[in-house]
Amino acid sequence: MSKLGFTQPLFTVDNVMFAIDQGQLTVLLVKRGIEPYLAAWSLPGGFIDVQVDQDVQACARRKLEQKTGLTPAYLEQLQVFSGAQRDPRGYSVSLAFFALVPYTPVSSQISSATQASWWPLEQLDSLPLAFDHREIIQQAHQRLQQKALYSLLPVFCLPSTFTVGQLKTVIETILGREIQRKSLMRRIEASGMFILTEHKQASGGRQAQLYQLKPGVDITHFSRNMGNA
Amino acid sequence: MSKLGFTQPLFTVDNVMFAIDQGQLTVLLVKRGIEPYLAAWSLPGGFIDVQVDQDVQACARRKLEQKTGLTPAYLEQLQVFSGAQRDPRGYSVSLAFFALVPYTPVSSQISSATQASWWPLEQLDSLPLAFDHREIIQQAHQRLQQKALYSLLPVFCLPSTFTVGQLKTVIETILGREIQRKSLMRRIEASGMFILTEHKQASGGRQAQLYQLKPGVDITHFSRNMGNA
DNA sequence: CTTATATAGTGTCACTTGGACACTATATGC
DNA sequence: GCATATAGTGTCCAAGTGACACTATATAAG
Structure with a gap:
């Protein structure tokens, strides 16, 4: 025994x-202010403070708040990335979290010197990223796509009241292909996760029903995948 | 920045x-030889050795090998359990792994003083467990049940060649209810994960076809859940 | 006011895949 | 041979998604 x-x-x-901005799936990154990978873009995170953080989840929330000013609407553990080589400072074990939030501009509200910014996934190829963060982002993206197939998790990328059309667009952006509105409506009803409100207009057309997440409900997991995948 | x-x-x-022994889902536990929780049963694990373990996965394998003499047929990350209170020695972060293996007796092959043993899940209620290991086991059990609904992961609880009947029994033990043999056979064929061999007899009856995992295949994820769940 | 158009929502049928269950196939023991 | 036990198939039903036509209601142009 050790x-x-x-x-x-x-x-x-x-x-x-993740958030959706202008029809694009974007990820929140911060510019590093210290070595290693000085000035490279990286995932907001850092060392746990055992005096402050009740657990790793709380630590993740605190880091997001401090480095970007944002609070996730949804947060879950992704997986651990580890090894002797991934951080030049020494053997490193990093627990990656996967989070969703309605898009909120972020550029000015951070007090610290570090710079935070939303980056479309499509532009990451040409961006210098720190550590193995490119791989972590890719894993998170896959998880998000998987969950979009058997749950309505993408609602956490929308404001508290939203329309079916908006949710459809968000899911399509995440999956990178179109889905049937009818299928989505069936799931919204079957899940029992939402309540209705008044109306709202979209760009020229019939007014859309506004939905809202019931407080305290769990995310329904459907027994089949959507989108013939 | 920290x-x-x-x-x-x-x-x-x-x-x-996990393994299946005599129709029961069992979990591998070791009796603790040191404080805290001296003499309580606990999950085989321990501290990482940054000189030896290439990553956390390698660490998990090494701990299993050292403490129980067994090598998992399947191993994946479950999740992190953390907090200031879960270990009296201090703020603790533990990465739990989830593993499957064909049942192998374990009592005598361990050299160290620690004692390892398979315990049926049903008997855990009356067993004193260390730390929050009861909750970790419960989470792992849920994960196993979930995966049994949309994949054939339970094959890793069987020897390298097996029959449909054996796999059916294993899945039923994991789920705690019966499934249709026909449905299972459809999945075995659709997955393309297996190859055939000769024959074998079971207790009085027609001989059953022996299947074998194709080397290097990925576990198929079906787009629907099995077992009307 | 009428009409074109854009978005919201419904009706309906086909397709896929699991559930149910009867039926056939092949082994063993009496 | 016959009973029985397990292996495997044939077939229909049920549930949920895909496809897509059809209806509903808003705005804007003429």
């Missing part, structure tokens, strides 16, 4: 927070 | 390894 006093790895937390 | 030198949490790895 005793205390062993060399421990560096434990950190990273957040992959 | 600097090095911060107090780091204790990072550990735990394994929830």
Whole structure:
């Protein structure tokens, strides 16, 4: 049995927070202000503060708040990325989180020197990213796409009241292809997750019903995947 | 930005390894030889050795090998359990793994003083367990049941060649209810994951076709759940 | 006011895949 | 041979999604 006093790895937390902006799936990144990877873009995260953070989830929320000023609408563990090589400072273990939020501009509301910004996934190829963050983002993206097939998780990319059309667009952006409005409406009703409100107009056309998440409901997992996948 | 030198949490790895023995879903536990929770049963795991373990996955395998003499047929990350209270030695972050293996007796092959043993899930209620390991086991059990609904992952609880009847029994044990043999056969064929061999007899009856996992195949994820769930 | 058009929502049928269950196939033991 | 036990197939039904036509209601142009 191991005793205390062993060399421990560096434990950190990273957040992959997604939002939809102008029909594009975007991820929140911060520009690093210190070595290593100085001035490279990276996932908002950092070391846990055992005095402050009740658990790793709380740590993830705090890091997001501090580095970007945003609070995730949805947050779950993704997976651990680890190894001796991934961080030049030493053996590193990083727990990546996967988060969703309605799009909110972020450029000016951060007090610290670090710069935060939303980046469309499509533009990441040409962006210098720190550590193995490119791979982490890719894993998170896959998870998001998977969940969009068997749940309505993408609602967390929308404001508290939204229309079916908006949700359809968000899901299509995440999946990268079109889905049937009819199928989506069937799921919205079958899930029982939502309540109705008044009306609202969209760009020229019939007014759309506004939906709202019932407080405290769990996300329904459907027994079949959507989108013939 | 955090600097090095911060107090780091204790990072550990735990394994929830399942097998089927005599029609019962069992989990592999070891009796603790040190404080805290001396003499309580616990998940095989421990501290990472940054000199030896290439990553957390390798650490999990090493711990299983050292403490139980077994090598998992399947191993994946479950999730992190963390907090200031879960370990009296200090703020603790534990990455739990979820593992499957064909049942193998384990009592005598361990060299160390720690004692390892398979425990049926049904008997855990009356067993004193260390830390929050009861909750971790429960989470792993849920994950296993979920995966059994949309994949043939339970094959990793069987020897390298097996019959449809055996797989059916394993899945039924995991789910705690019966499934249709016909449905299972449809999935086995549709997955393309298996190849055939000769024959084999079961207790009085027609000989059953023996199947074998194709080397290097990925586990198929079906687009619908099985077992009307 | 009428009409074109754009978006919201419904009706309906086909297709896919699991559930149910009867039926056939092949082994063992009496 | 016959009973029985397990293996495997044939077939119909049920549930949920895809496709797509059709209806409903808003705005804008003439």
